[in-house]
Amino acid sequence: MTDPHDPERLRALEERLAKAKEAQKPKTSRGEEHFSQANMAWRMVTELVAGLLIGFGMGFGLDRLLGTSPIFLMLFIGFGLAAGVKTMMRTAKEIEKEQVKAANGATEDDNAGTPARDERD
Structure with a gap:
């Protein structure tokens, strides 16, 4: 009969356990969070709502402070909307870059010397 404390069998068992644990780990792409x-x-x-709320707050505050009709309120709501849309577009570009990079498997270093499509136009 074999010895229950056989070091060779224990090492083989530990290797099999390590392989099984490695197979069960969730796979992440380059350590980045996946959203x-x-x-x-x-x-x-x-981002859009935050821009609108900040614009509303600033406009309302200025109208109250200066005692004007809702001119500043309307003006700053427009500025907040524009800022929110601009921020949304920037986020959309970031998402598009990440998707293209994931699809091509390229790193930022590979594309560092080439200008983006928007910069050339």
Whole structure:
């Protein structure tokens, strides 16, 4: 009969356990967090609403402070909307870059010397 404390068998068992644990680990792409598209959509909506709320607050505050009609309120709501849309577009570009990079398997270092499509136009 074999010895229950056989070091060779224990080492083989530990190797098999390590391989099984490695196979069970979740796979991440280059250590980056993966966000679902729903999370990205909520991020963009939040950016738009934040821009509107900040513009509303500034306009309302200026109108109250200066005693004017809602001129500043309307003006700053427009500025907040523009800022929110600009931030959303920037986020959309970042998402597009990440998707293209993931699809091509390229790193930022590979594309560092080439200008982006928008910069050339």
